[in-house]
Amino acid sequence: MNHLLTSHWAIELPSDHSTAQFAAHELRRALQRMGGPVLPITGAAAGPRIALRHGPDGDGFVRMADERGLVLIGEGPRGLLYAVYSLLEALGWRWIGPGPADEHVPRWAQIRLPAATVAEQPAFARRGLVIGHDLFLAQAEAWIAWAARARLNTIFVHTIGTSGMPLGACRWRYWQQRRQRLWPLIEERGLRLEIGGHHLRDAVPRQLFRQQPDLFRHDGRRRVTSGNPCPTNPATQAIVRDWARGLFAAEPNASVYHLWPEDRLGGGWCVCSRCAALSPSDQSLILVNVMAAALAECNPTARISFLAYHDTFAPPQQIAPAVNVEVVIAPRQRSYAAGISDTTNPVNGPLAEQIAALRVSFPAGASMFEYYLDGILFKSALPPLGPTIAADLRAYYEWGLDGVHVLLTGDRPWLAVGPNPHSFAALAWQPQRESAALRGEYAATRAPATAALLDTAYAALETAWRHALAIKPADVRRQHDGHRRDPVAHPPRDILDSYDTPPPHCEQRLAALHEALDALPAGEAALAAAQHTAVAEQAALAADAAEWSASALLLRFLAARQEAAVVQARRAPLARQRQALAAARAAHTDLLNWAARHVPPPARAGHRLLRMLLALHLDQLESRIALPWHSARLRWQRWRELVLLLARLWWQWQR
Structure with a gap:
């Protein structure tokens, strides 16, 4: 049979189950968006049709051709819906995220339905x-x-x-x-x-x-x-x-x-x-x-x-x-x-x-x-x-x-x-x-014209993060959630916050973070080339580039914080310790500047709270070498910032 879709076709669905009905309407809308005809949905089609069937329950499905067209059978109504989405993917659709920029809608002068038999079952229930x-x-x-x-x-x-x-x-x-x-x-x-x-x-x-x-x-x-x-x-x-x-x-x-x-x-x-x-x-x-x-x-x-x-x-x-x-x-x-x-x-x-x-x-x-x-x-x-x-x-x-x-x-x-x-x-x-x-599918959906470059950028970032996330048992032992502690003197720490572990682990951690930074230039070059090449994809690329740079800035901060801790553990001259702390403070400022450009107003208080915890980690290191009056002033300042941030968040939550 000729599987070229025409206006003579119909979507045949004898079931009145709401999910099955939704599947039929999703199929009709999607085919229309691809450039196909608007197909009627009927309980019994007289001519060629895409037949939708389902059993009582389950997510598995089968798609096969027959003498009247195409048959999609789901183990249950949800399985039928997945069969519809599988068919649309076979026709070129992609959904790699929740927004329009994360969706690829193919356009065809003619739509030819796939004749191959497909049977799928999910690995996890x-x-x-x-x-x-x-x-x-x-x-x-x-x-x-x-x-x-x-x-x-x-x-x-x-x-x-x-x-x-x-x-x-x-x-x-x-x-x-x-x-x-x-x-x-x-x-x-x-x-x-x-x-x-x-x-x-x-x-x-x-x-x-x-x-x-x-x-x-x-x-x-x-x-x-x-x-x-x-x-x-x-x-x-x-x-x-x-x-x-x-x-x-x-x-x-x-x-x-x-x-x-x-x-x-x-x-x-x-x-x-x-x-x-x-x-x-x-x-x-x-x-x-x-x-x-x-x-x-x-x-x-x-x-x-x-x-x-x-x-x-x-x-x-x-x-x-x-x-x-x-x-x-x-x-x-x-x-x-x-x-x-x-x-x-x-x-x-x-x-x-x-x-x-x-x-x-x-x-x-x-x-x-x-x-x-x-x-x-x-x-x-x-x-x-x-x-x-x-x-x-x-x-x-x-x-x-x-x-x-x-x-x-x-x-x-x-x-x-x-x-x-x-x-x-x-x-x-x-x-x-x-x-x-x-x-690669993600990159091809976000930026089809420069997919290889965007994929290269994410591959480099993947490598960088693999080094940064390679924690050891000593890192896990340094975690604490701040319960029953002074949050300014003892700020919460998570898996990326083992900046003051005992030597030699502290220096090994710094080496790993430097390896992470070494992986970034290749990704930065690929992103720059993609943005220079693809004029039509600038909006999508700008969003990916901004998130990419957020990761890069964070990795640079983590390395700078670690270096400040290592220099301190080595008992380097005070001038060198202060220099390392100043570099870490500058990296933290870069994070705040990024947020000023990219974090929307409703989220700024929560984001600033998360970034404040990183500043408290630097305060902890600085308090070991600062004069007592300076440490007291810094502590008072942080308490004031923390109270104001929490008050602002509390007001948002009440509203």
Whole structure:
């Protein structure tokens, strides 16, 4: 049969399922945008047709030609939608991000439908985008549309209640405001909704402490309101159960609820006489099981998660999970320079055994919570992580994990999303794809005329970041989250902040950062050549170039900060130490100047807070060589800046 599309064709869909109907209309709109005819959608076509069929459930699909045209069969309605998007990709469509600049729409004088048979199944049953900041929740329409086109099947809205700071999560109140608009978009695409975050502190209000201090944890000396509640107290359990029941009733559409303990590296658990023998994982699971019992009563098909994260990364030893409790594994303290299964990597190597133990401990299911789109972890940058994402997802598939999620968060909206979203989505569907080819697809979609140059620039940046992210166990040990500390004297530090580790590691870290800087010139030259060549693509290239330069400036700051620490550790002359600190201050100023040009006003306070933490690191180094009066003045100045920034953020959150 001739598969040339004409106005005599139709889209045949006997199903009235809303997702199947959406798939048919997506197909009709897309064919029209490509230059094809406007096809009627009918339950039974008399002539040539694109037949759409689906079974009860599933994401797999088959596409094949027959004597009347083309047949697309999805295992379920969502599988049919993916079959439509697969057909459009075969015709030249590309979606590598959430905006019009991340979409390539082919134009054809004639559209010839592919006759080859295609059958596909996803590697992971759950493939999720985690929307983790108000900035991205404001853009959620575009992200939801992209997620479906990229064959992700879960939208996880990562929230925080009124008792926490929404620096890496969406305010619960803002989600409630947006839900009426966003839930229909999620539902019509057949996507799953997951909801929640570090909400356990909301379950037991701090106002109860005066009347019922036993609800709260014992820190070894007394009961305190910081950290998580006392999990073995029956009164605590009753309050948590009632609170969870109310939340489940208020959010009935979720398939998985995430009601996690406080976000801290450690020390937030109870050591009272009943709890002292229980590990953090056991204490956490006690309350998860309490909430699971309430969930089973009001929504038997839904599940609740146990978060394996920081000090709950070890499997529970004394408490068994309820049948509707699954595990979400969040390996944030890892090296992103290598795949998580790299046994030669001193940071990642031990994680494989722990992940396997967690998978066995939670038979209801296990999924990974990854950070490839985390602008907070990577300090307001998005390092290209294609080889790491590919290695990780191959390992997660081989280890039998049920799902993979990626956290989208940060302190500012991205000017260009870079290759990571496209790489993650493609590899979550088929982990054997080549990361370099996926990076090339991103470049070809963003700037077709200069794709090779843009790809070269991102390849150079990928190399640079691989050196910068090659952390060692000493780097992990230097991390702390700032809880119960003076944030000016002891600012929070993350995986990129091991600037004052003991020698010789401190100098090895500097050498690695210099290798990162050595990789940048090739990328800068490629970007400059692309911008000089492609007049028609200047807008897209300008956005990618701005994000590229943000990464380069950050890497230069990290190297300058490390050099200041190394010079100080060597006990160099004071003049040399001050010179190194001045260079690091100048690199920090370059970051602020970039922000003045590219960060929109609504995001500036949050971005400035993240950049202020870097300035506090330099203050820490300077305080060791400065005169006491100078250190005191600098400390007062930073406190003033911090208070003003937090007041501005608080005002934004209240509005």
